[in-house]
Amino acid sequence: MRIVQIIDSLESGGAERMAVNYANALSKKISFSGLVATRKQGLLLDQINKEVSYLFLNKTRKVDFPAVFRLRKYIKENSIDVIHAHSSSFFIAVLVKFTFPKIKIIWHDHYGISQDLDARKSLGLKFGSLFFSGVISVNIALKRWAETYLWCPNIIYLSNFIEEKASFSDKILLKGTEGKRIICVANLRAQKNHELLISAALLIKEKFQDWSFHLFGQDFHDSYSEKLNNKVNTLKLRETVFFYGAVNNVASALEQCNIAVLSSFSEGLPLAVLEYGLYKLPVVATNVGDISKIITSEKEGLLVESNDLSQFAQSIQKLIENENYRIEMGLELNKVIRLNFSEESIIQDYVLWLNSLTIFVA
Known part of the structure; x- marks a missing residue:
């Protein structure tokens, strides 16, 4: 398997951290694991493992054709099978697929306002879902929403996971009283x-x-x-x-x-x-x-x-x-x-699901 994660930025949000977590975890399991930040870098750049191939697209407009073709070039040069697009980065993934139909897209839904899903409408996402090989929802409510709203039959719920305790060289000096x-x-x-x-x-x-x-x-x-x-x-x-x-x-x-x-x-x-x-x-x-x-x-x-x-x-x-x-x-x-919620169990389910979709070339 050769998979690249795509995320708009590397700031410290939940979707961004999950993109990094997947890229890091897969670098230990598959032949190629990449990560592309499309619009902005951030603090999470320092948390990407050295085994992960990283590209910053520096996308400056919603429809940025030079960025699309830089991403297409990266995908072809690294023989990537699957784009794993997180949140709104599905848009550039779909544009790449228009120019390179062979690539497969998995979309990962991290939407955090799951109490108000009836009001969630996005015609762009609905149209884009025609080009998805699969959808990952981070909770059951999002999975039900995807099943009724999107045009993609392969939808799975996979919970978020975290990597093992991170090592830190610089200790943050907290204010307040120790132990309280x-x-x-x-x-x-x-x-x-x-x-x-x-x-x-x-x-x-x-x-x-x-x-x-x-x-x-x-x-x-x-x-x-x-x-x-x-x-x-x-x-x-x-x-x-x-x-x-x-x-x-x-x-x-x-x-x-x-x-x-x-x-x-x-x-x-x-x-x-x-x-x-x-x-x-x-x-x-x-x-x-x-x-x-x-x-x-x-x-x-x-x-x-x-x-x-x-x-x-x-x-x-x-x-x-x-x-x-x-x-x-x-x-x-x-x-x-x-x-x-361990990395090992979630990644195992993820890989099994991808294999069940039969989207990989031999």
């Missing part, structure tokens, strides 16, 4: 509902002044980011809530924290929760998307209703007050992650 840190890994987007997290931080501060919140994720310096910073200032939480932006060694931060949270309005299957489990952290998360398929009982984590401040803060307090419970919960979640 709470972490959230989520880009600063409205769907992640950091406002709930900041409101909970105020309630926690009233009872546990030494505990602090550490927020990691890309800051887009937009109105939402401004709103969050203003709220922290207004509530006088500058010594309780800390923003670090996007980093390429969040593993270092996870190692230094004691509780992990996710406050989203909507999710697919978030990599953040998988990472929390890998680092044996107890978790409080909103019950959205497929998080309940990861955390199935209170032994593995605490799920609360979306935007329920009282329940969210009380769950964090429950973990603060019981260290043994925190430790046991982290260990149980770690078992779940290793059993059901």
Whole structure:
């Protein structure tokens, strides 16, 4: 098999990280594994294994024919069988197929607002699906949507997965008191509902002044980011809530924290929760998307209703007050992650599925 992953950027989002994860994992399993970033590079560039063939297209327009032909040349020179296109990168994959019909396309759907799929319409994607050999959905709701909306018969659900613990050379120096840190890994987007997290931080501060919140994720310096910073200032939480932006060694931060949270309005299957489990952290998360398929009982984590401040803060307090419970919960979640969301098991299913499609030339 000779497969290339295509993604629009290498910034630290979920789809971008999965493109890197697939490229890295496949480099150990198949004869050629490549990764193409079409529009923008980013922090994840440093996480690509040296065994992975990498190309940056520097695409500057929605329809960029020079970029299309650079990609076509790369595909032909490396005898690639399959383009594995993530999210919106399906568009350039389809344009390449128009010029090189032999290439096969697998589209990977990472859509994160799975609570509102009835409103999800894209005629471009629907038309593009005529040229897909298969579709991967990251949760069951997306799979059902693809089965009813897209024109591609070969659709599979494959959960996200994470690589083993990353090594990090530079340790992030976290603020706050050691042993009393709470972490959230989520880009600063409205769907992640950091406002709930900041409101909970105020309630926690009233009872546990030494505990602090550490927020990691890309800051887009937009109105939402401004709103969050203003709220922290207004509530006088500058010594309780800390923003670090996007980093390429969040593993270092996870190692230094004691509780992990996710406050989203909507999710697919978030990599953040998988990472929390890998680092044996107890978790409080909103019950959205497929998080309940990861955390199935209170032994593995605490799920609360979306935007329920009282329940969210009380769950964090429950973990603060019981260290043994925190430790046991982290260990149980770690078992779940290793059993059901490991790189080895997902890649095995992926390869078997590709083989079943009989899309490879001999």
